[in-house]
Amino acid sequence: MIKDFAVVGSGIGGSSIAALLSSKGFDVILFEKEPYLGGCSSSFSRAGYNYNTGATTLAGYEDGHVVREIFDAIGVVPNLLESDPSIVIIHNENVTPRYRDFEKFFEILQLNYPHKKNRVFWELIYDINREFYRFSGHYYANSNIFSKVESLFSFLPIFLRFKKYLVANAHSFIKNFFADADDEYIAFLESQIFIVAQAPLREINFFTAALSLAYTFNKNYYVLGGFSTLFDDITQNVKELHRKSEIISISRHKNHFELYTKNGRYKAKKVILNSTVYDSGKLFNDIEIKNYYKRYKKLDNYQSSFMFYMTIKSEKNFHHHYQIIQEDTLPYTLSKALFVSFSDKNDTLIAPKGHYSITASIHTDSRLWENKSFYKARKKELEDILREIILKKLDIKEDEIVQSFGATSKTFYRYIRRSQLGGNAMTFKNFLPFLPGNDTSIKNLYNVGDTVFPAQGWPGVMLGVKNLKRLLDA
Numbered sequence: 001m002i003k004d005f006a007v008v009g010s011g012i013g014g015s016s017i018a019a020l021l022s023s024k025g026f027d028v029i030l031f032e033k034e035p036y037l038g039g040c041s042s043s044f045s046r047a048g049y050n051y052n053t054g055a056t057t058l059a060g061y062e063d064g065h066v067v068r069e070i071f072d073a074i075g076v077v078p079n080l081l082e083s084d085p086s087i088v089i090i091h092n093e094n095v096t097p098r099y100r101d102f103e104k105f106f107e108i109l110q111l112n113y114p115h116k117k118n119r120v121f122w123e124l125i126y127d128i129n130r131e132f133y134r135f136s137g138h139y140y141a142n143s144n145i146f147s148k149v150e151s152l153f154s155f156l157p158i159f160l161r162f163k164k165y166l167v168a169n170a171h172s173f174i175k176n177f178f179a180d181a182d183d184e185y186i187a188f189l190e191s192q193i194f195i196v197a198q199a200p201l202r203e204i205n206f207f208t209a210a211l212s213l214a215y216t217f218n219k220n221y222y223v224l225g226g227f228s229t230l231f232d233d234i235t236q237n238v239k240e241l242h243r244k245s246e247i248i249s250i251s252r253h254k255n256h257f258e259l260y261t262k263n264g265r266y267k268a269k270k271v272i273l274n275s276t277v278y279d280s281g282k283l284f285n286d287i288e289i290k291n292y293y294k295r296y297k298k299l300d301n302y303q304s305s306f307m308f309y310m311t312i313k314s315e316k317n318f319h320h321h322y323q324i325i326q327e328d329t330l331p332y333t334l335s336k337a338l339f340v341s342f343s344d345k346n347d348t349l350i351a352p353k354g355h356y357s358i359t360a361s362i363h364t365d366s367r368l369w370e371n372k373s374f375y376k377a378r379k380k381e382l383e384d385i386l387r388e389i390i391l392k393k394l395d396i397k398e399d400e401i402v403q404s405f406g407a408t409s410k411t412f413y414r415y416i417r418r419s420q421l422g423g424n425a426m427t428f429k430n431f432l433p434f435l436p437g438n439d440t441s442i443k444n445l446y447n448v449g450d451t452v453f454p455a456q457g458w459p460g461v462m463l464g465v466k467n468l469k470r471l472l473d474a
């Protein structure tokens with residue numbers, strides 16, 4: 001029996017498009033290599049304790065935002081708790097909660113980083129964010145030059161409105177704006193921008209920087225029970241879901257594709273790949289398809305994450321998320337800043353009563369973890385550094401730790417077949433029209449996820465899902 005669609009991978013992109021197509025009546029088969037769903041946005045168990053794998057926040061589940069629109073279209077109401085403040089930034093002596101309410105946030109910002117131009121700057125950030133989400137109708141097609149050019153015109157209203165910020169380098173813009181801003185303030189801004197834009201200030205435009213700084217003015221949520229439970233809900237109406245089923249090769253035939261797992265062979269008219277655009281070529285022997293994916297190999301910037309997971313037994317109250325900014329870039333990483341997320345005190349689905357599940361991450365370069373002779377020692381050294389920072393900055397005692405362990409880009413590859421994490425950063429080099437799209441030049445072959453249009457995280461990947469749905473005309 002030939003399926004309408006085969007979807008390879010159950011990340012945000014794969015699960016959402018599989019669910020959307022199923023809700024439209026298509027016969028969909030979804031494959032996931034792992035027993036749990038969600039990829040970078042999943043959760044897992046170790047020695048009886050649960051952890052979120054990578055993503056810990058869900059932004060933009062609100063009216064007028066794409067995350068809400070896709071959940072509504074799938075027919076799922078996620079089990080969420082609002083996080084406000086969305087993050088608490090700990091930077092030297094300053095503690096700055098990023099409250100959603102502008103004035104509440106601004107009052108503390110001005111105390112911690114006083115500057116006479118702060119209000120004008122942050123109002124600009126707030127306004128760019130609010131206005132951007134009012135635009136609709138833009139889409140990106142990339143199956144041939146004509147559809148690509150036509151789709152680029154759909155961005156014209158956005159381009160005309162924000163041109164000044166789209167062409168301005170974020171670092172120069174901020175430096176010129178504040179003129180006398182010190183390095184501490186720049187580090188405060190840059191660290192927050194990095195976790196959303198996935199690139200340093202010098203490589204991105206001010207528009208991207210503004211949207212990154214403003215994400216905490218949107219609604220941010222904590223997912224109850226761990227992220228994989230959300231994927232179980234999203235995919236509940238997908239007719240055929242194969243867990244622990246890695247697709248190892250795909251062959252193209254006249255009117256269909258054949259997908260192979262270790263034990264099975266499946267046929268589908270159309271294939272949607274949620275594997276990274278850098279690695280998808282490996283699945284094919286077909287030269288035309290291999291060459292298509294080869295074109296995008298150069299976009300792999302080797303950026304990845306080092307993870308540190310911990311369960312603690314504590315009666316203290318913690319916020320959901322902290323960003324701890326250090327003086328210097330930490331060894332074997334690309335950043336001064338560590339993002340630390342705690343489970344909600346009352347979320348006993350993820351951690352037992354009186355315990356917290358902690359997921360911490362810092363940017364790294366996957367090439368730093370390739371050499372077997374250094375691997376173990378580096379991993380141990382960085383784990384120790386991160387543990388010490390977290391204990392000290394968040395006032396946790398050594399004897400409150402129940403379990404802790406680290407993970408590298410190699411660990412990610414072993415489990416979810418990707419070591420580059422964070423997807424396509426929105427840099428000057430890496431912007432439309434250079435991004436791979438959700439459609440391809442190969443008939444009936446599509447991509448979805450954070451390595452293709454438009455970018456990473458729940459809002460980015462779900463915008464790609466909406467784009468793909470439009471291209472499929474489904």
Ligand SMILES: Cc1cc2nc3c(=O)[nH]c(=O)nc-3n(C[C@H](O)[C@H](O)[C@H](O)COP(=O)(O)OP(=O)(O)OC[C@H]3O[C@@H](n4cnc5c(N)ncnc54)[C@H](O)[C@@H]3O)c2cc1C
Nearest residue numbers: 009011012013033039040054055056057247449450457458
């Ligand atoms: C450390 C970290 C923290 C993050 N924090 C946040 C956050 O707080 N909020 C946020 O919005 N975003 C966050 N992100 C980004 C977000 O998690 C990702 O952008 C998003 O989850 C990527 O989704 P995706 O659709 O690209 O799929 P992926 O997550 O890449 O999942 C792809 C899936 O496909 C499966 N797969 C791959 N190849 C095959 C195959 N051949 N056969 C079968 N299955 C296959 C994999 O096992 C995987 O499950 C974070 C990312 C990381 C790494």
